[in-house]
Amino acid sequence: MTGGVLVVGAGLLGTSAGLALRRAGVDVRLRDSKAEVLREAIGRGAGRAEEPGDPPAALAVVAVPPETAGDVVADVLTSGAAEYATDVASIKALPAARVRERMGSTGRYVGSHPMAGREISGPGAALADLFEGRPWVICPDEHTDQQAVTRALAVARMVGAAPVTMSITDHDDAVALVSHTPHLVAVLMAARLVDAPAHEIRLAGPGIADVTRVAAGDPALWTEILSANAPAIRDVLRNLRADLDRTLAALDAPDTAQAQLYQLMRSGVDGRARLPGKHGAARTDFVTVSVIVDDRPGQLARLFADIGAAGANVEDVRIDHSPGQPVGMVEIDVRPGTDQTLRAALTESGWRVP
Ligand SMILES: NC(=O)C1=CN([C@@H]2O[C@H](COP(=O)(O)OP(=O)(O)OC[C@H]3O[C@@H](n4cnc5c(N)ncnc54)[C@H](O)[C@@H]3O)[C@@H](O)[C@H]2O)C=CC1
Numbered sequence: 013m014t015g016g017v018l019v020v021g022a023g024l025l026g027t028s029a030g031l032a033l034r035r036a037g038v039d040v041r042l043r044d045s046k047a048e049v050l051r052e053a054i055g056r057g058a059g060r061a062e063e064p065g066d067p068p069a070a071l072a073v074v075a076v077p078p079e080t081a082g083d084v085v086a087d088v089l090t091s092g093a094a095e096y097a098t099d100v101a102s103i104k105a106l107p108a109a110r111v112r113e114r115m116g117s118t119g120r121y122v123g124s125h126p127m128a129g130r131e132i133s134g135p136g137a138a139l140a141d142l143f144e145g146r147p148w149v150i151c152p153d154e155h156t157d158q159q160a161v162t163r164a165l166a167v168a169r170m171v172g173a174a175p176v177t178m179s180i181t182d183h184d185d186a187v188a189l190v191s192h193t194p195h196l197v198a199v200l201m202a203a204r205l206v207d208a209p210a211h212e213i214r215l216a217g218p219g220i221a222d223v224t225r226v227a228a229g230d231p232a233l234w235t236e237i238l239s240a241n242a243p244a245i246r247d248v249l250r251n252l253r254a255d256l257d258r259t260l261a262a263l264d265a266p267d268t269a270q271a272q273l274y275q276l277m278r279s280g281v282d283g284r285a286r287l288p289g290k291h292g293a294a295r296t297d298f299v300t301v302s303v304i305v306d307d308r309p310g311q312l313a314r315l316f317a318d319i320g321a322a323g324a325n326v327e328d329v330r331i332d333h334s335p336g337q338p339v340g341m342v343e344i345d346v347r348p349g350t351d352q353t354l355r356a357a358l359t360e361s362g363w364r365v366p
Pocket residue numbers: 020021022023024025026043044045046049075076077078080081084100101102103125126127128129130131132133134135233237
């Protein structure tokens with residue numbers, strides 16, 4: 013991109029974008045209010061420090077917390093540090109409103125949101141592949157210049173993401189359902205564990221770990237995200253509360269509990285089947301082959317070599333560790349039809365395939 017990209021906020025998102033853009037050959041300048049963060053991001057190869065003679069960047073990618081994003085966008089546009097700007101905050105109405113307050117209806121800004129992240133923050137957690145195959149939502153309105161959209165689309169494509177265009181309202185409603193309320197539910201469930209007795213916690217397995225994974229995210233960041241999208245989250249939570257009330261009522265009525273619980277379990281299966289899997293294919297397209305692996309050096313390398321030799325393509329992989337045991341369970345997702353051959357080949361090579 014002629015003119016290069018200015019990344020402001022060299023944390024998880026900013027450094028990941030910098031790493032991916034550098035890999036695509038883009039000139040990336042980095043800025044962060046914390047000198048040590050900037051040093052670490054540059055050290056990781058995500059870009060260079062700004063220099064006094066730099067011409068305006070073609071696009072600024074603003075990757076700071078949501079409550080600050082609108083002001084930082086307005087600053088980079090009014091100071092001439094960049095011709096156009098996008099922010100990557102997890103909520104789109106808040107930064108757009110702030111940019112409008114500061115600059116009126118400017119066409120030089122378009123909000124966006126890569127649907128990719130991690131539970132850990134900072135440049136040390138950044139990954140060049142973070143956005144690979146993930147949706148990157150771009151939210152233009154009637155005032156947005158086509159150039160702003162073109163440049164944000166180019167960045168999304170260069171980092172390997174799949175751009176999706178949506179209105180701000182549609183975006184904020186969608187993430188309330190698929191990201192913000194799930195985060196809140198994970199946190200509420202994880203918080204139930206705080207005072208639980210140790211003998212109960214000891215029995216916890218991958219189920220509760222999966223359900224609460226996102227609860228490990230940065231509390232300050234998520235407080236900003238959830239409060240900024242409160243109305244849309246409240247709508248989803250109210251429906252969830254109605255479901256909880258119905259479930260409690262079902263459990264109170266032993267005669268009908270089973271039938272109602274069964275319906276609920278069926279809805280769970282149906283809802284989860286709608287989640288997109290690898291490259292947007294339905295999750296149910298794959299079959300899981302589980303393999304028990306001893307906790308010794310070189311075991312995983314040997315397992316993957318044997319899977320390759322059996323001619324199976326690994327579509328996805330998960331590793332579950334058994335607490336207190338020197339073994340783990342590796343779950344390999346493969347295409348239906350290849351699982352039987354893989355099971356036979358792995359058993360033949362001496363693996364335990366339950
Ligand atoms: N963490 C995640 O999984 C995802 C986060 N996002 C969004 O990306 C944005 C950044 O989040 P993370 O990278 O996770 O946070 P982070 O905490 O890793 O990085 C944010 C960085 O911004 C810097 N910063 C704060 N105010 C600044 C300012 N005024 N000028 C320059 N630098 C400033 C901080 O020093 C920090 O290094 C947030 O708006 C978040 O909603 C979007 C998708 C996923």
